[in-house]
Amino acid sequence: MTDLTSHYLGLALRNPVVASASPLSLHLDGVRALADAGVGAIVLYSLFEEEVNREQLHDLRIVEAHEDAFGEALSYFPRQHLPEPGAAHHYLKQIERAVATVDVPVIASLNGSTPGGWAGFAASMESAGAAAVELNIYAVPGDPHTSGRVVEDRHVEILHAVKAVVDVPVAVKLSPHFSSVGELALRLDRTGADGLVLFNRFLHPDVDPETLTVEPGVTLSTPQEARLPRAWIAILHGHVAGSLAATTGVETAEDVAAYLLAGADVVMTASALLRHGTTHATALVEGLESWMERKGFASLADVRGRLAVPRDADPTAYERAGYVAALERGRATYGSLTGVVDR
Numbered sequence: 001m002t003d004l005t006s007h008y009l010g011l012a013l014r015n016p017v018v019a020s021a022s023p024l025s026l027h028l029d030g031v032r033a034l035a036d037a038g039v040g041a042i043v044l045y046s047l048f049e050e051e052v053n054r055e056q057l058h059d060l061r062i063v064e065a066h067e068d069a070f071g072e073a074l075s076y077f078p079r080q081h082l083p084e085p086g087a088a089h090h091y092l093k094q095i096e097r098a099v100a101t102v103d104v105p106v107i108a109s110l111n112g113s114t115p116g117g118w119a120g121f122a123a124s125m126e127s128a129g130a131a132a133v134e135l136n137i138y139a140v141p142g143d144p145h146t147s148g149r150v151v152e153d154r155h156v157e158i159l160h161a162v163k164a165v166v167d168v169p170v171a172v173k174l175s176p177h178f179s180s181v182g183e184l185a186l187r188l189d190r191t192g193a194d195g196l197v198l199f200n201r202f203l204h205p206d207v208d209p210e211t212l213t214v215e216p217g218v219t220l221s222t223p224q225e226a227r228l229p230r231a232w233i234a235i236l237h238g239h240v241a242g243s244l245a246a247t248t249g250v251e252t253a254e255d256v257a258a259y260l261l262a263g264a265d266v267v268m269t270a271s272a273l274l275r276h277g278t279t280h281a282t283a284l285v286e287g288l289e290s291w292m293e294r295k296g297f298a299s300l301a302d303v304r305g306r307l308a309v310p311r312d313a314d315p316t317a318y319e320r321a322g323y324v325a326a327l328e329r330g331r332a333t334y335g336s337l338t339g340v341v342d343r
Helices: 028-036 047-065 087-101 119-126 149-161 181-193 224-236 253-262 270-274 281-295 315-334
Strands: 007-008 011-013 018-019 042-046 105-110 132-137 170-173 195-198 206-208 213-215 243-246 266-269
Touching: 007 028, 007 243, 011 149, 018 281, 028 042, 028 087, 028 253, 042 047, 042 087, 047 087, 047 105, 047 132, 087 105, 087 119, 119 132, 132 149, 170 181, 181 195, 181 224, 195 224, 224 243, 224 253, 253 266, 253 281, 266 270, 270 281
Parallel strands: 018 042, 018 266, 042 105, 105 132, 132 170, 170 195, 195 243, 243 266
Antiparallel strands: 007 011, 206 213
16 A cells, blocks of 8 residues: 655645645635645645735725715724625635635635735735745736846845734745756745745747737646656755745656656646646546556555655756757657758
């Protein structure tokens, strides 16, 4: 019998397959379905900084509009005329309901790009019962005058502010678009990140030449996109104190196994569950167990990090060697890939 027990952010999980933030957790039925399908933990859909700010601004306007009214005039605001609770309120209620309904850790997700009110709302998520908070810092530095260090410092600042006010574990979800992903990962680790989630996918708009418009677009990830996060997980394994979560390109149990071999503590998926339904999580878990039995692995401890970059290796040289080896294999298959005509 294989042992799939895993640990992520200091939380005990029944297996390493985690449902990452997606519309599947918008409603309680979806949360329950994910848990019933066997995932080890659930990251709730993301609450966006813009939603929190909009709701706080709306509340502030109500207060300012009546700041000179007598406090004793309780009937001044008839209950039926109060505005409906907004997204932030509903999110906290969803945390409470999810925690009360399922027996796996429920992780809250906060998506934003500025220091703003992250800390305060992260504290509210903890109070609502979230087992951990995932900070999805989605910041595309569109201003060409913004330096890379400024963007990196913002990540560290946000993490520091949140860690100062919550006791639950905090993970940071990163994009791969930094000049040195490894150095930023180490900075966040030293600042207190309990885990790193690699990687976020930027959902860029595109140009439609027929309508002459810029169109937003969302595409689900594919297994081919997993190579980049897998490479960085293999590099960072053993170099950070926090957990490493893999995300992007998880379609099959073999994809899960590949991430674990690279050194991931858990493997997150959303695209595959959106494509195939929540029951696909069962196929991933059972497929992983079957793979381990076939390969003779009794526990994930025998798997995790088995193919990570060796601790005593030069990671830069190691990755360069892999690049050259890939070109050699490609040349054997497709001919010269260097732009030089073979003679």
